Amino acid sequence: MLLFGASITFLVIRAGPLDPVSAILGPQGDPQAYNAIRDQLGLDQPLWQQYIDYMVNMFTLNLGESWVLQPDTSVYSLVVSYAPRTIWLGFWAVLIAIFVGIPLGFYAGLNPNTFSDYIASFGGIVWRAMPNFWLAVILMSVLSQSEKFFFGFNWEGFLYATNVTGPPPLGDLTSVDGFLKALKKIAPAALVLGSASMGNEMRIGRTAVLETVNSNFIETARAKGVPPRSLVWKHIFRNALIPLVPIITGEAFILLGGSVLVESVFDISGIGYLFFQAIKNGDMPLVGSLMFIFILLVVLINIMQDFLYTIIDPRVGYDGGA
């Protein structure tokens, strides 16, 4: 899987219209310098040679150096400085989705066709239908003039003075102050990023609960005299989680990829932003390494998903049986 992904990445980068040399030189480069740099970067070598070098480097985690964006900085140090912001953003986006979307969905599923169910379901659809970038822009403009909309409530001055946009201060997460500050900074972006997944998880959670409630074993449990509270938590909850596992992990990917937009709107220079810039400028090693990291993450999340399955659903085992 890793091999395949890395190979495809290589192919796409090399076969594509990326030309790092002209990016370094700018539009007025003379051919002499062009060839020199080309030679220096090793781009004149035969393709198979480049491929082998690339693969060996990837798998020995020798990620190389940035060529264009920040010349002579190692990709590794770039990733280390950019990644935490994205992780921080993605983490809260996923948490918001899980801790708002799923409980809402379960609540709606347990009280089907009531007024609150309709409110929640309708909200879920609307929430789900709002595009990321649109919501991001709206939220940003509303929050930056919050006094006008919320009767004098000032978001920028609330708790800590911050701008709506800009990267979160992650230097000092261990203290309560620093943590809250970083949290507040990331909240609008995380809300936007998590919104689609939140709506999704709500809808699917609702369906899953409805399906479980109407299944026979719930009736058997009721006939056994199980009180409603334990019926919900023991018998319904765990069964309804099963269809949600792939949704949650699937969304974790989207959060990684989809963060590019949100990161640029909120001016959070995270991985997504870095990736975007790297592609634009033809920074081959950076693009290749980031792709490699993404592939690695996808594989890891998949493994985690399978692992979660085996915990929740005993019918899925390691031995491939059942």
Add this chain to the structure above:
Amino acid sequence: MAQKETSAVRSEEEPLLSVDNLQTAFFTDKEVIRAVDGVNFDIHRGETVGIVGESGSGKSVTARSIMGLVDSPGRVLSGSSITFRGEELTEKSEKQYRSLRGSDIAMVFQDPLTSLNPVYTVGNQIKEALRLHQDLRGAAATEEAINLLEAVGIPDASRRVKEYPHEFSGGMRQRAVIAMALACDPELLICDEPTTALDVTIQAQILELLQDLQEERDLAIMFITHDMGVIAEISDRVNVMYAGEIVESAPVEELFENPRHPYTQGLLQSIPGNQPDADRLSTIEGDVPTPNEPAGYCRFEPRCPKAFEDCTRVHPASVEVNDEADDHTAACLLYPEDASQAEAVELHEQLESEREVSER
């Protein structure tokens, strides 16, 4: 099971469960469906009462009404009475009902493949019942669960108790469900088509198991099925249901030898083995009507080969089929057969006027 004994006991002892004028209706936007409409029957200790009828005749709703498990938009109507050991069940609160469910009245459902929770071990689910009603926990509960599984004939129970439902076969699962139902030593076991989803050899095993358990524990069993063969095998007494009403009630042998209600006669005739020489299987034409209004007529009349004019006008009450008959009732204007037809119709009219029909 010994027929003579139970009928002797019947007259002396007060019934364990007594259902009187049970009416359960489902209130939908379009109409009110009276799924169970004025059902009366008794169950005594150690007795098996069978309820037969076509799909949609209200058998399962009767069972759920007794368990207090009728879901909205359905409701047991006022005027219905279900007494269990002399206690009125219809007035119980949900909480009081819960302590009864599983401990005194237990239920086994139709489909064993889906009636166990797939994410918990079989042992866990049996122990849940033990914990709820007998406050058994930990090792004691595990041991009791193993004993129960052994009692229902599951070999290697100490290993099986730790397995999940998907590791059990269909027949095994139904045994496990029965073990779960028996966990708290109920007095009444309601079986809602427990053998329908199983193949014939397993069916026979389960029926045998139920009979053994009944003898051992003096269980009263209410057995719901649409399979006449199964009913003949297991019941002491049979109630035939049609469109929410009990149309005939008799001890099992009497019912099979002398079916009186035209519907029962039709049912028995349509068993393939009863007419080996016929070219075509005789059937009852038509479908079960949906009982969506209180009946002022006989609900079987459109399909009845013996229907006459008064059938569209008078709703039949349950009466003894004739003077000699002991304990054999039918709800049909043809009976009691020793009275003239005009007299019989008059009797039914009079009984009907005394019946209490609830609208809500």
